[in-house]
Amino acid sequence: MPTSPDDSTEVRIQKAAKTIFTRKGLAGARMQDIADEAGINKALLHYYYRSKQKLFEMIFEEKLIELFTNLQVILESDLPFDEKIKSFIEKESDLLSEFPSLPIFVLSEAWQNPDYVERLLQTLPIKLIREKFKKLHKEAADGDITHEIPFHQFMINMMSMIIYPIVARPLIMPLFGLDEKDFANLMEQRKSIISKILLENKPKDM
Amino acid sequence: MPTSPDDSTEVRIQKAAKTIFTRKGLAGARMQDIADEAGINKALLHYYYRSKQKLFEMIFEEKLIELFTNLQVILESDLPFDEKIKSFIEKESDLLSEFPSLPIFVLSEAWQNPDYVERLLQTLPIKLIREKFKKLHKEAADGDITHEIPFHQFMINMMSMIIYPIVARPLIMPLFGLDEKDFANLMEQRKSIISKILLENKPKDM
DNA sequence: GTATGGTTTAACCAAATGGTTAAATGCAAG
DNA sequence: CTTGCATTTAACCATTTGGTTAAACCATAC
Numbered sequence A, B: 001m002p003t004s005p006d007d008s009t010e011v012r013i014q015k016a017a018k019t020i021f022t023r024k025g026l027a028g029a030r031m032q033d034i035a036d037e038a039g040i041n042k043a044l045l046h047y048y049y050r051s052k053q054k055l056f057e058m059i060f061e062e063k064l065i066e067l068f069t070n071l072q073v074i075l076e077s078d079l080p081f082d083e084k085i086k087s088f089i090e091k092e093s094d095l096l097s098e099f100p101s102l103p104i105f106v107l108s109e110a111w112q113n114p115d116y117v118e119r120l121l122q123t124l125p126i127k128l129i130r131e132k133f134k135k136l137h138k139e140a141a142d143g144d145i146t147h148e149i150p151f152h153q154f155m156i157n158m159m160s161m162i163i164y165p166i167v168a169r170p171l172i173m174p175l176f177g178l179d180e181k182d183f184a185n186l187m188e189q190r191k192s193i194i195s196k197i198l199l200e201n202k203p204k205d206m
Numbered sequence C: 001g002t003a004t005g006g007t008t009t010a011a012c013c014a015a016a017t018g019g020t021t022a023a024a025t026g027c028a029a030g
Numbered sequence D: 001c002t003t004g005c006a007t008t009t010a011a012c013c014a015t016t017t018g019g020t021t022a023a024a025c026c027a028t029a030c
Helices: A009-028 A031-038 A042-048 A052-076 A081-098 A101-112 A114-123 A126-143 A151-167 A169-176 A180-200 B009-028 B031-038 B042-048 B052-076 B081-098 B102-112 B114-123 B126-143 B151-167 B169-176 B180-199
Strands: none
Touching (some): A009 A101, A009 B102, A031 A042, A052 A101, A101 B009, A114 B169, A151 A169, A151 A180, A151 B180, A169 B102, B009 B031, B052 B081, B052 B126, B081 B126, B081 B151, B081 B180, B102 B114, B102 B151, B126 B151, B151 B180
């Protein structure tokens, strides 16, 4: 999300806010930082966005949705189960490689204000998503051989193996002595590993 | 970590600091909150601990080590590979059930100050741990049949499936419509699921 | 030109916050 | 009793921070 001087001021502010908030969190971010990042001054920042809280909520809601967008796209698609999974792993891994700070941002704010996030999640088409989950689950149970794992657990395994290494990157890299490039390779490798593991351990009836 | 009135003031402060810092992070925590939680006043808090930063670092370093303690214990043990893994899953899951905010706390601060965390990790016996990793890896490669996955990937899979669901709890619970008890059951179930999956996908040569 | 609206400058405000200080109090050990 | 230390009270300070204001500036459109 580079803050290009070509963008309109409003867009520059939004990009800057994303950068600063995802890097520092709500409590850690300073309005001055956002103004600096956007290449404007504080007065103009407040001229566009009345309060820090409102600006933050706008960004946060967008980011929360972003995390689930791929999931929804996959749920909508007509691919067979295995292909749905592979496609999701691919897309979500790529998204996270591009915006690695996305999940830690959403998760740490979710811990600091669980009520707000819960309310937010309820405004999403969450029932719809659950319906599609059920449908997906049925697909998996009907179409194939091995159905060893409860569906929730399957989903959690999938999300864990995709998202956690990104979240834990600042620990994993020094712990394993990896540089940026090593880590990128590791992540690329993971795609096939994850899909292999998951498809050997498909969901069974809940 | 209930703040018992029986504890000495110093211990009360430490417990309070853990509670507040793990809940709010460094930037979000207020010295007044910590004083209140400890049942003392701000003056006395500063009488014991000069600065917020020092107090925070003390807590953070302890928590970072806590996250890796089980790992080290397992690495030291004489159990065969499979038992090492099972035992680690068991112990780490139990630890996290007791202190679920531990990983999100460490991870989000690690993102906000990666240099500090990297320096910290280098003070830990990290080379020792890597040596033991290698030994463990050899054990796995020598002793058994299936060695399909690079060792790093194996470790990452393990940590992911254990830790991520705890980190993502504030999203998982509302998303799946679970209450506290449901979630605890889910976590208990996971122990055997994770060990099954991992032991079907053991490390191969790096 | 002049009116309009985005933008800067710079000063300002109130509240929050980390941290200090000094005096008073309580209390246990010598 | 008194010395010493833990603790409280309460005022205080400097700085940071979110947010406001007013005046000036500057481009573009009419």
